[in-house]
Amino acid sequence: MSQRDFVSAEEVARRAGVSRSAVSRAFTPGASVSEATRQKVLQAAEELGYQVNHLARGLMRNESGIVCLIVSGVATPYRSTLLRELTVQLQLAGKVAMLINTDRSDGSVNSALEQAMRYRADASVILSGLPDKSITQLCLRNGQRLVLINRDEDQSGPLHINVDDRASAARVVTAFVRAGCTRLAFANSQAGTPSLMAREEGFIAAARDYGLDVVVERYGSTGYEAGLILAQRLLTKRERPDAIFCATDLIACGLMDAARHQFSLLIPQQLCVVGFDDIEQASWFSYRLTTFTQPVVEIAREAVIWLSQSDAAEGRSLTLKAELVWRDSVRGG
Amino acid sequence: MSQRDFVSAEEVARRAGVSRSAVSRAFTPGASVSEATRQKVLQAAEELGYQVNHLARGLMRNESGIVCLIVSGVATPYRSTLLRELTVQLQLAGKVAMLINTDRSDGSVNSALEQAMRYRADASVILSGLPDKSITQLCLRNGQRLVLINRDEDQSGPLHINVDDRASAARVVTAFVRAGCTRLAFANSQAGTPSLMAREEGFIAAARDYGLDVVVERYGSTGYEAGLILAQRLLTKRERPDAIFCATDLIACGLMDAARHQFSLLIPQQLCVVGFDDIEQASWFSYRLTTFTQPVVEIAREAVIWLSQSDAAEGRSLTLKAELVWRDSVRGG
DNA sequence: TTGTAAGCGTTATCAG
DNA sequence: CTGATAACGCTTACAA
Numbered sequence: 001m002s003q004r005d006f007v008s009a010e011e012v013a014r015r016a017g018v019s020r021s022a023v024s025r026a027f028t029p030g031a032s033v034s035e036a037t038r039q040k041v042l043q044a045a046e047e048l049g050y051q052v053n054h055l056a057r058g059l060m061r062n063e064s065g066i067v068c069l070i071v072s073g074v075a076t077p078y079r080s081t082l083l084r085e086l087t088v089q090l091q092l093a094g095k096v097a098m099l100i101n102t103d104r105s106d107g108s109v110n111s112a113l114e115q116a117m118r119y120r121a122d123a124s125v126i127l128s129g130l131p132d133k134s135i136t137q138l139c140l141r142n143g144q145r146l147v148l149i150n151r152d153e154d155q156s157g158p159l160h161i162n163v164d165d166r167a168s169a170a171r172v173v174t175a176f177v178r179a180g181c182t183r184l185a186f187a188n189s190q191a192g193t194p195s196l197m198a199r200e201e202g203f204i205a206a207a208r209d210y211g212l213d214v215v216v217e218r219y220g221s222t223g224y225e226a227g228l229i230l231a232q233r234l235l236t237k238r239e240r241p242d243a244i245f246c247a248t249d250l251i252a253c254g255l256m257d258a259a260r261h262q263f264s265l266l267i268p269q270q271l272c273v274v275g276f277d278d279i280e281q282a283s284w285f286s287y288r289l290t291t292f293t294q295p296v297v298e299i300a301r302e303a304v305i306w307l308s309q310s311d312a313a314e315g316r317s318l319t320l321k322a323e324l325v326w327r328d329s330v331r332g333g
Numbered sequence: 334m335s336q337r338d339f340v341s342a343e344e345v346a347r348r349a350g351v352s353r354s355a356v357s358r359a360f361t362p363g364a365s366v367s368e369a370t371r372q373k374v375l376q377a378a379e380e381l382g383y384q385v386n387h388l389a390r391g392l393m394r395n396e397s398g399i400v401c402l403i404v405s406g407v408a409t410p411y412r413s414t415l416l417r418e419l420t421v422q423l424q425l426a427g428k429v430a431m432l433i434n435t436d437r438s439d440g441s442v443n444s445a446l447e448q449a450m451r452y453r454a455d456a457s458v459i460l461s462g463l464p465d466k467s468i469t470q471l472c473l474r475n476g477q478r479l480v481l482i483n484r485d486e487d488q489s490g491p492l493h494i495n496v497d498d499r500a501s502a503a504r505v506v507t508a509f510v511r512a513g514c515t516r517l518a519f520a521n522s523q524a525g526t527p528s529l530m531a532r533e534e535g536f537i538a539a540a541r542d543y544g545l546d547v548v549v550e551r552y553g554s555t556g557y558e559a560g561l562i563l564a565q566r567l568l569t570k571r572e573r574p575d576a577i578f579c580a581t582d583l584i585a586c587g588l589m590d591a592a593r594h595q596f597s598l599l600i601p602q603q604l605c606v607v608g609f610d611d612i613e614q615a616s617w618f619s620y621r622l623t624t625f626t627q628p629v630v631e632i633a634r635e636a637v638i639w640l641s642q643s644d645a646a647e648g649r650s651l652t653l654k655a656e657l658v659w660r661d662s663v664r665g666g
Numbered sequence: 667t668t669g670t671a672a673g674c675g676t677t678a679t680c681a682g
Numbered sequence: 683c684t685g686a687t688a689a690c691g692c693t694t695a696c697a698a
Binding site for chain 2: 285
Binding site for chain 1: 690691692693694
């Protein structure tokens with residue numbers, strides 16, 4: 001019962017009264033088969049429950065159809081959204097996603113890539129972590145496409161997709177200033193992720209242009225809990241900030257909740273808050289957070305287009321824009 | 334540059350000065366190789382950047398190591414959590430997850446399973462939708478393991494993992510009654526998912542035992558938006574409910590937000606609310622929702638254990654318990 | 667358009 | 683323990 005026993009092209013051929021190559025051709029778009037035999041084959045296949053063996057096909061074609069998605073924090077709102085978009089686009093392009101979770105150890109991005117190579121994935125998309133250069137080189141040398149999303153370090157072969165974090169951060173400063181805020185703060189996690197750091201640096205730099213200082217606080221991993229703690233730290237300062245840019249929406253949610261329920265602060269009257277990602281919760285009534293929409297659809301689209309083009313693909317770098325969506329956590333709007 | 338050019342066992346063998354079978358054995362746990370040759374092979378492999386071709390291996394062994402995860406609503410809190418847990422456990426068991434998103438059409442569960450068969454997945458786990466019996470039969474006949482999570486319809490071959498929705502629903506009635514509530518309501522989506530309906534039916538049945546009627550309202554798909562609308566419908570009734578059991582936490586969040594911000598109701602003083610799933614947001618300060626924790630870790634563990642056992646696996650049915658976690662959305666606690 | 671035959675990179679069998 | 687050799691199920695020249 002547990003023995004694996006798939007129908008093979010051979011059996012289909014026999015039933016349809018054709019050769020096995022005919023069967024192969026019937027399942028290869030654009031192959032030269034007469035409609036008559038094609039139909040015979042298709043029917044026989046249907047009756048037998050035949051499914052082309054993609055393992056064998058991949059072996060021959062040197063193209064598995066598999067694209068590896070390397071992610072940590074899969075259950076996180078922004079990541080899972082990106083994941084959704086990627087799988088959808090991938091399927092539309094006739095590919096299939098292999099999901100590798102790198103939540104655990106840190107070198108796991110490397111072993112994830114090795115796994116991708118073992119399955120002869122046509123490409124790998126890296127959403128988290130940064131692989132060693134030696135591994136990426138090996139991938140490239142083996143003809144594997146690589147897409148790095150928001151990883152920013154510029155290596156030569158892969159496609160880099162980034163969001164203009166620095167420019168976005170600058171817009172936040174403008175918004176805060178326009179709202180009459182003067183005591184700016186940045187709430188970050190300790191993750192040190194490129195995009196998170198870019199937001200921080202961009203914010204500080206833009207504030208300086210206005211002659212404003214920024215209080216920076218970093219804590220823990222990027223999530224709601226961190227927001228709670230960061231609120232604690234920032235809102236107990238002698239010079240309490242009147243505007244806080246949070247590295248992510250999750251942090252912003254935590255921070256807003258603490259600000260309201262523990263410090264009885266009114267948002268945006270007493271405190272302006274801006275987040276980043278535009279996760280679903282940001283639009284919920286309890287938050288109505290002004291934030292930046294990650295261009296997830298575009299990111300996914302660009303990634304899939306690039307990794308499924310047939311000719312040799314040059315590594316390149318793409319910077320997409322995050323739209324600011326105004327809600328009610330900043331005065332003015 | 335884009336030509337695929339992986340190192341093969343042949344080349345490793347040559348470099349190590351052994352036969353290709355020796356290479357194969359060096360990468361097969363428990364094969365009979367002397368430590369000496371094993372080391373020679375491993376070193377040569379390392380130098381050449383060799384990776385065992387799992388496509389070819391799967392072809393021979395009749396075991397791909399791939400497990401297909403068939404999901405819709407990947408970006409949803411509960412689903413993404415389950416997804417995380419499944420990928421982690423799967424990787425621990427030496428398997429790799431292939432993710433198929435069935436968000437789009439409805440028959441897509443069927444085509445997802447066909448995809449799984451084409452890649453000769455060792456097993457498929459279905460988190461959403463219900464495949465036609467003819468397809469599941471074909472899978473089973475081909476030796477594919479099947480796990481259905483919260484799909485409840487009892488087919489013979491697969492492993493069914495369910496949560497005791499009815500029993501949970503009954504506990505909610507008790508809690509509401511104990512809190513002094515008398516006008517009970519159930520807020521559901523129109524999805525008609527087995528587990529959602531079980532909660533509804535269980536709730537109504539248990540209420541009847543107390544001689545209480547339940548107002549049921551259903552709207553849209555299972556999410557925050559639905560909660561907003563459902564609040565609208567339920568809270569404008571002549572006999573306004575004083576206790577609402579929501580089919581999921583997402584609905585509960587929407588309903589609570591509307592209750593507070595549009596109807597200025599105090600929770601739990603004027604309205605008691607219970608949800609289901611214990612998504613992360615349920616614990617956030619803005620909600621502090623009393624709800625049921627899905628046993629995701631257990632679900633994933635049971636699924637993985639079952640689908641990776643080597644001997645013939647009988648189809649069976651497993652019912653796990655959802656723990657009630659008391660927070661602040663019900664009086665009493 | 668069709669069939670024949672070679673080959674993809676493995677693992678399993680079987681001598682040695 | 684080791685090395686030849688035969689599968690595995692498919693695609694793709696090459697001939698017909």
